[in-house]
Amino acid sequence: MSNPYRLWEIQQRSNTGPFCDENDFLPKIFVPKLKEVIKKYEIKYDPKNPVPADDDLADRLWQAGWELFREVGLYNTDTHRIIKVSDEEIKEALYTASDRYWVGSGKDAVLWKHRQVEDTEPPFCIFSPDCTCSEELHYSMCLAFLKEPLLDGFCAPILEDSMGLKILSASPFEINGSTQHIYNLRLAAKQVGRPGVFLVAVGTAEHDSGQIAVSNNEWGVRTSDSRIIGTLTEFKTADTLFNRVVHCHQYGCYVGNLTGPIYGGWCGGSEGVAVVLVAYSLNGLCIYGANYNQHFPFHLNWVSNTTRELLWPIAVAGQAMARNSKLLYTSNGFANAGPMTEMLFYETACHALVSTVTSWHLWEMASARNKFRNRATPLEARIGMEVGHAVARQGMTREQANEITLKLLDKYESRAADAPMGVEYQECYDVATALPTQEHFDMYRRVKDELAEMGIEFPY
Amino acid sequence: MSVEELCQAVETGDQKKSKLLAQKLMDEGTDPLKIISSLIKVMGKIGDKFSRLEIFLPEMMMSGEAMSEVVQILSPHLKRKGAGQPKGRVILGTVKGDLHDIGKNIVKLMLESNFFEVKDLGVDVDSTDFIKEAETMGADIIGASSLMSTTLPHQKEIIDILKELGLRGKYKVVIGGAPTTQEWADDIGADLYCPDAGSAPKLIINLLKTTLKKASMEEMER
Ligand code: B12
Numbered sequence: 001m002s003n004p005y006r007l008w009e010i011q012q013r014s015n016t017g018p019f020c021d022e023n024d025f026l027p028k029i030f031v032p033k034l035k036e037v038i039k040k041y042e043i044k045y046d047p048k049n050p051v052p053a054d055d056d057l058a059d060r061l062w063q064a065g066w067e068l069f070r071e072v073g074l075y076n077t078d079t080h081r082i083i084k085v086s087d088e089e090i091k092e093a094l095y096t097a098s099d100r101y102w103v104g105s106g107k108d109a110v111l112w113k114h115r116q117v118e119d120t121e122p123p124f125c126i127f128s129p130d131c132t133c134s135e136e137l138h139y140s141m142c143l144a145f146l147k148e149p150l151l152d153g154f155c156a157p158i159l160e161d162s163m164g165l166k167i168l169s170a171s172p173f174e175i176n177g178s179t180q181h182i183y184n185l186r187l188a189a190k191q192v193g194r195p196g197v198f199l200v201a202v203g204t205a206e207h208d209s210g211q212i213a214v215s216n217n218e219w220g221v222r223t224s225d226s227r228i229i230g231t232l233t234e235f236k237t238a239d240t241l242f243n244r245v246v247h248c249h250q251y252g253c254y255v256g257n258l259t260g261p262i263y264g265g266w267c268g269g270s271e272g273v274a275v276v277l278v279a280y281s282l283n284g285l286c287i288y289g290a291n292y293n294q295h296f297p298f299h300l301n302w303v304s305n306t307t308r309e310l311l312w313p314i315a316v317a318g319q320a321m322a323r324n325s326k327l328l329y330t331s332n333g334f335a336n337a338g339p340m341t342e343m344l345f346y347e348t349a350c351h352a353l354v355s356t357v358t359s360w361h362l363w364e365m366a367s368a369r370n371k372f373r374n375r376a377t378p379l380e381a382r383i384g385m386e387v388g389h390a391v392a393r394q395g396m397t398r399e400q401a402n403e404i405t406l407k408l409l410d411k412y413e414s415r416a417a418d419a420p421m422g423v424e425y426q427e428c429y430d431v432a433t434a435l436p437t438q439e440h441f442d443m444y445r446r447v448k449d450e451l452a453e454m455g456i457e458f459p460y
Numbered sequence: 461m462s463v464e465e466l467c468q469a470v471e472t473g474d475q476k477k478s479k480l481l482a483q484k485l486m487d488e489g490t491d492p493l494k495i496i497s498s499l500i501k502v503m504g505k506i507g508d509k510f511s512r513l514e515i516f517l518p519e520m521m522m523s524g525e526a527m528s529e530v531v532q533i534l535s536p537h538l539k540r541k542g543a544g545q546p547k548g549r550v551i552l553g554t555v556k557g558d559l560h561d562i563g564k565n566i567v568k569l570m571l572e573s574n575f576f577e578v579k580d581l582g583v584d585v586d587s588t589d590f591i592k593e594a595e596t597m598g599a600d601i602i603g604a605s606s607l608m609s610t611t612l613p614h615q616k617e618i619i620d621i622l623k624e625l626g627l628r629g630k631y632k633v634v635i636g637g638a639p640t641t642q643e644w645a646d647d648i649g650a651d652l653y654c655p656d657a658g659s660a661p662k663l664i665i666n667l668l669k670t671t672l673k674k675a676s677m678e679e680m681e682r
Contacts, residue, residue: 022582027525031518077582132609160609169557169610206610207557233562240559264513265562301513303638371638373609 004249004289005093010083011242017073017081025075025082026266030235033071037064038271045270050311050405051354053398058117058319065278065320066090072279074287077232078239085286093286099326101291103153103254105224108196110152112292114326115359117319122392123361125385126200126330128155129376130366135161137374137425138181142188143434144425145378146197150385153198153226155363156185160373162204170207178202178210182220199225200256208243215251226254228294231283233259234266234276245288256294256330257284263309264300273297274313278320281327294363296332299416303369304336306347307416308409311354315398318358330363331355333384336415338368338422339377340440343412345447350408352384353391353456357401362388367422374424379436379444386448387456394457404454463495466530467502473522475529482530492537496575499527503573511658517566524573531575546577547661548668551594552603553581554637555614560607563637566657567603574661587617594631601664606637615640616648632667636660 020029037043041064046052073084085093099114112124127145142156161167162177181204189197201221205211211227214220221227229244231237248255259280267273277295284290297313298305305314314331321327333351337343348365355362364384368375391401412419425431428440436444452458466485469477485495503523510520550571554564561583571578579597581589594602602622604615615635622628632651635644645653652667654660 027518027521158609166613167610168613169608171557174610206608230559232559238559262562265517268516268518299513300517301511369638 003096004245004255005096005286006089007246007249007289010085010287011246013083014076014079014081014239014242017076017083019080020075020082022075022077022080025236026234030072030266033068034267034272034275037067037275040064043271043275045309045312047308047312049402050308050409051315051357051398051402052312053402055319055323058316058323061274061316062278062320062324064275065317066282068275069279069282072235074231074283075236076238077236083287085282090282090286094325097285097325097327098291099328101254101328103224103226104198105196105222108194108198109224110198112152112328112361114328115322115361117322117359118357118395118397119359120392120395122389123356124152124330125150125388126153126155126361126363127151127378127381127385128200128332128363128366129157129381130155130332130370131157131376132160132373133157133425134374135159135164137431139184139188140429140431140434141425142184143192144429145381146188146192146194147434148378148382148385150382150389151197153200154185155200155203155228156181157376158203167204170209174205174207174210175213178205178214181205182214186219196224200228201225208240208247211244212247215247215253221253223252226256226291228256228258229288229290230258231280231288233262235283237287249289254291255288256292257288257290258294258296259284260296260298262298262300263313270309270312273310274316277313277317281321281325281329285327292328292330292361294330294332296334296366298334302336302416303334303371304347304416305334306336306351307413311350311405314360315354315358318355318360322359329360331360332363333365334370335365335367335380336369336419337412338372338375338420339380339425340428340443341420341422342443342447343415343419344380344422345383345444346408346412348380348384349387349447349451350405352387353401353408354405356388356391357396357398372421372424374426375422377425377429377436377440379428379440383444383448386458387451390456390458393459400455404456407454463490463498466495467498470499470523470526470530471502471506473519473526475522475526478526479529479533482533486533486537492534495530495534496538499530500574503527507570507573507658511656520573521569524569527573547575547665548577548600549597550576550578550601550603551581551590551597551599552578552605553585553590554583554605554607555611555618556584556586557614558606558608558611559583560605560637563607563657564605567605567636567654567660570657570660571664576661576664587614587621590618591621591625591627595627599631600668601632601634603634603636606635606640609639612639612644615650619649632664632671634660634664634667
């Protein structure tokens with residue numbers, strides 16, 4: 001069951017909420033309140049322990065996030081009004097939220113459930129390169145990802161062109177590209193024998209029109225699939241995003257709320273990012289009626305989240321949400337390094353380890369600062385998901401996770417600012433068979449063996 | 461009571477104190493140009509700190525606002541001295557179809573705190589609106605941000621339309637955003653590409669200076 005929380009009462013607040021000049025919203029409303037709750041709830045970043053095991057801190061963070069969301073609300077940049085939600089409504093939405101969903105269809109359907117801190121149930125694994133790609137590689141990349149055995153869901157790369165024509169957002173070319181995107185996905189899913197696999201689609205549709213054009217249970221995005229709908233960093237939205245919200249709920253597919261709080265930006269430091277992650281989850285639930293939240297906090301200069309100043313907020317926010325709600329949320333990895341570098345494997349392993357032990361589901365892996373075309377592969381995601389499964393199954397504690405995290409950070413943290421950008425997909429994958437090259441596979445295997453030596457008990 | 465104290469108030473983002481001190485310094489007859497040149501150094505320092513994330517966006521914003529307050533108090537005195545012109549007038553926005561505005565907003569802050577006058581058109585801005593607004597403002601620079609491969613073509617569109625309207629020579633077109641590169645700037649004939657907000661003020665000032673130099677050389681040749 002999925003019930004978009006009081007859809008129209010909330011929508012109407014875009015027109016009736018308090019007016020605010022957009023320039024005032026962040027500096028005058030959001031920032032002071034955020035600073036206030038960080039102080040009031042004594043949220044303190046500890047760089048020495050990227051994976052803290054402090055239940056009280058987690059619970060205080062939950063309170064802080066709740067208060068921030070309730071007091072600040074969400075700003076609609078089209079109507080210049082603030083959508084606010086009361087305590088009672090947040091409670092009602094949390095009470096009526098479901099803690100599990102069947103996603104995907106037929107034999108490929110998977111039950112996706114809320115996780116606990118140090119849960120021995122493996123995380124739900126959404127593979128996603130989070131990058132754009134050239135038309136001639138799109139199908140091969142879809143195949144390569146869908147071949148991954150641990151894949152529970154897939155979000156495909158974004159097409160840059162279609163029929164040789166550059167895709168322009170909000171134009172007919174985007175609708176054309178969105179159609180090609182979903183057809184590629186459907187064919188690839190069928191060819192690998194997973195016709196009902198859960199898809200988060202289509203990324204090529206950057207405008208609401210593109211999304212709406214591909215909703216179709218026969219050939220398109222199905223009601224057993226999902227869309228992600230962005231919240232504008234920080235705490236803002238727009239009518240084009242609400243168009244998607246309303247469409248998705250009326251169509252009947254699953255909705256994920258996509259948020260990227262920024263370390264160094266309006267959130268300030270690690271404490272702010274942590275509070276905002278919690279607040280965004282409530283926002284997703286109450287204002288978008290989201291079934292899950294898809295979070296990618298990132299570093300302002302590096303567009304990554306594998307260094308400790310970002311791992312810490314991920315770790316505490318996960319614990320806060322696990323202990324105080326039954327929500328579903330994915331941790332979206334963003335690495336500094338690019339494909340076929342050891343650094344990328346370490347970064348992904350570390351992000352997945354921290355996230356899994358602190359209750360998150362996994363969404364891996366944006367690489368090379370999420371910036372370059374064709375620069376992501378399934379293999380780095382695979383190592384992340386394997387780490388997630390392993391550490392859950394072995395019942396890894398936060399203390400153990402903290403120790404391994406520090407060892408992994410030692411291997412790459414100092415290179416965050418000038419990380420190697422690696423190679424493109426077609427340079428480390430065979431495009432025809434959609435399998436990694438031997439050199440690439442060997443590197444993955446080497447790093448995996450090293451991780452095993454550190455205490456991660458892979459079943460294979 | 462000194463310029464140093466004022467600089468410190470700006471650095472810590474104390475708007476009230478900055479205003480008060482600026483007013484006092486004016487009353488005492490301190491040279492506004494001297495104050496401005498000290499403040500430029502302070503803002504440079506703050507910009508550098510922010511580039512290294514030793515301070516975060518809200519702190520930089522507060523310093524920027526404190527400085528605006530000071531500039532407001534100083535500006536009548538500056539005008540009397542025939543100084544105080546902005547370094548350049550900029551129309552800034554994120555191109556059509558694109559809602560990404562974090563980078564653009566930081567650029568705005570950087571430019572403003574370096575004494576540029578900036579009009580921010582927001583996100584999802586039609587190419588013709590960049591041009592219309594530049595005409596109305598009497599801008600020197602059109603700054604266009606794009607974060608997506610699918611919206612990059614609008615940066616080119618702005619330049620193409622400027623050419624077709626016979627206005628290309630009137631404005632410097634500056635582009636930025638993660639997927640943009642020097643190569644793309646060269647391809648579309650943009651005047652300048654900035655890899656980040658920190659470098660933008662300097663690069664733009666250099667661009668304007670070389671243009672001025674060129675113009676005066678041409679003038680002399682004539
Ligand atoms: C944060 C983010 C978001 C946030 C944006 C919030 C906001 N208010 O802006 C949210 C979650 C809302 C979002 C939404 C979407 N996003 Co987005 N997003 C990003 C991400 C990860 C980081 C962008 C960012 O803010 N970086 C930090 C800032 C500080 O850096 P910056 O913008 O580059 O700016 C710096 C410089 O470039 C420069 N600069 C920038 N502009 C200018 C202008 C001038 C004149 C100058 C001088 C300098 C300059 O100065 C800045 C400071 O140093 C990028 C990936 C990336 N690596 O950029 C994807 C990315 C841009 N997003 C992408 C996508 C696909 C989307 C969505 C379509 C997702 C979806 N399916 O809904 C929607 C887009 C909706 C739309 N129509 O716009 C894709 C675009 C793909 C493509 N076709 O190219 C990217 C590239 C990710 C990827 N690799 O796939 N996104």
